[in-house]
Amino acid sequence: MKKTMLLILLSVSLLVKAQDAPVTIPFTLAGSGHIIIKATMDGEEGNFVFDTGAGLNAVFGKYAKKLHAQPTHHFFVGHRSTGEEIAANLLVSKELSLGTLKFKDQYYCSFDLDLPGIDGLISLQAFRNIPVTIDYTNKTLTFGTLKxxxxxxxxxxxxxxxxxxxxxxxxxxxxxxxxxxxxxxxxxxxxxxxxxxxxxxxxxxxxxxxxxxxxxxxxxxxxxxxxxxxxxxxxxxxxxxxxxxxxxxxxxxxxxxxxxxxxxxxxxxxxxxxxxxxxxxxxx
Structure with missing residues (x-):
């Protein structure tokens, strides 16, 4: 009985550690200072700006068409920093992946923009419950528990x-x-x-x-x-x-x-x- 309990406790401990294990991905730092990461939405990999000021995830142009997303009746009205109103229909990504980290059912919006080498913006929306560490020296983002x-x-x-x-x-x-x-x-x-x-x-x-x-x-x-x-x-x-x-x-x-x-x-x-x-x- 004691051995069984020990094995159960050990299994639980290993599971917690596995779930808490930080996930690190590299980023490219553009000359402008923008953080560019690779992410995958619904199986389609793209290059995204990690944007703490975006509020909401967004995808652009040709990449948006690859996702074949079905419109929803939901929408979001936001404002640019200089006050212009932006009304966007909301779409839902079934899965957003950054390295081995996966987030289900994420809202995003779509804009008909063509920015060379950039497929969209990743906001802080998915990281409400997980810390994000930005290491400018080693050019990495790490998601997970802090020491x-x-x-x-x-x-x-x-x-x-x-x-x-x-x-x-x-x-x-x-x-x-x-x-x-x-x-x-x-x-x-x-x-x-x-x-x-x-x-x-x-x-x-x-x-x-x-x-x-x-x-x-x-x-x-x-x-x-x-x-x-x-x-x-x-x-x-x-x-x-x-x-x-x-x-x-x-x-x-x-x-x-x-x-x-x-x-x-x-x-x-x-x-x-x-x-x-x-x-x-x-x-x-």
């Missing part, structure tokens, strides 16, 4: 959860060590991107004289034009001072629907996003 040593330094994140269909992450920062602001953390923006709402120019005492000003028409709404003021700040710092970017080149954006939007590479060389704990761990 205690990985959790020594962290920042808090806030979630924007759209009824289970899409999820974005935010954190609080200090601009010029004085002004508190909440920023969207967007790996899909590339590297060293710092967008700040033009509404914060006055409390930051920003003088527009001498700044480069660009007017740009929206790709989604030709009647909409936004102005971009290109300048710099002394610093952007996480709320608790764990990560800091000195003298960042900043774009103040008219019509930005967030207080700010930044890339994530400035947080550290190796970071782990844990939605269950509402933390980003700064490992290196």
């Amino acid at each position: 205690p040593a990985d959790k020594k330094r962290s920042i808090d994140i806030q979630l924007s959860d759209h009824a289970g269909k899409a999820v974005d992450i935010f954190t609080n920062v200090k601009l010029n060590d004085t002004l508190n602001a909440q920023v969207l953390l967007d790996a899909g923006s590339g590297k060293d991107v710092y967008y700040i709402s033009s509404r914060l120019m006055k409390p930051l005492s920003i003088d527009t004289a001498g700044m480069q000003v660009i007017s740009r028409k929206s790709e989604f709404d030709t009647l909409k034009t936004n102005r971009y003021y290109i300048g710099a700040l002394k610093s952007i710092t996480t709320e608790n001072g764990v990560s800091k970017k000195e003298s960042p080149r900043v774009v103040f954006v008219e019509g930005l629907i967030y207080e700010g939007l930044t890339s994530i590479n400035w947080l550290g060389k190796k970071i782990a996003i844990s939605i269950p704990e509402k933390k980003i761990y700064i490992i290196e």
Whole structure:
């Protein structure tokens, strides 16, 4: 009886360890700083941008046609960072695979875009219950349990959860060590991107004289034009001072629907996003 119980406990222990074993996949880091991974939707492999600011998975152009997805009656209405409304019909992937990691019944949307070498976007949607570690040095993504040593330094994140269909992450920062602001953390923006709402120019005492000003028409709404003021700040710092970017080149954006939007590479060389704990761990 004791031997039987021992075997059962050993089997359970091995099963738990197998289920918790992290899965690591390589990524390609584009010159723009975008993280490009290989993923498979319903048996079709493609190249995807790992995009923490996408909210929802998306597929593009020719790849979308390969999936032969059946439309559903579900839809999602979101907004670009500059406010344009995007209404998308929702489709369902029976299986999304990243290495040996598999996710069932994942929502995604489809856009008629042709981006050379890119088949779509993978958002944080599938990783609500599993940490994702981004290692910029070794160019890997790891999905799975974190070690205690990985959790020594962290920042808090806030979630924007759209009824289970899409999820974005935010954190609080200090601009010029004085002004508190909440920023969207967007790996899909590339590297060293710092967008700040033009509404914060006055409390930051920003003088527009001498700044480069660009007017740009929206790709989604030709009647909409936004102005971009290109300048710099002394610093952007996480709320608790764990990560800091000195003298960042900043774009103040008219019509930005967030207080700010930044890339994530400035947080550290190796970071782990844990939605269950509402933390980003700064490992290196």
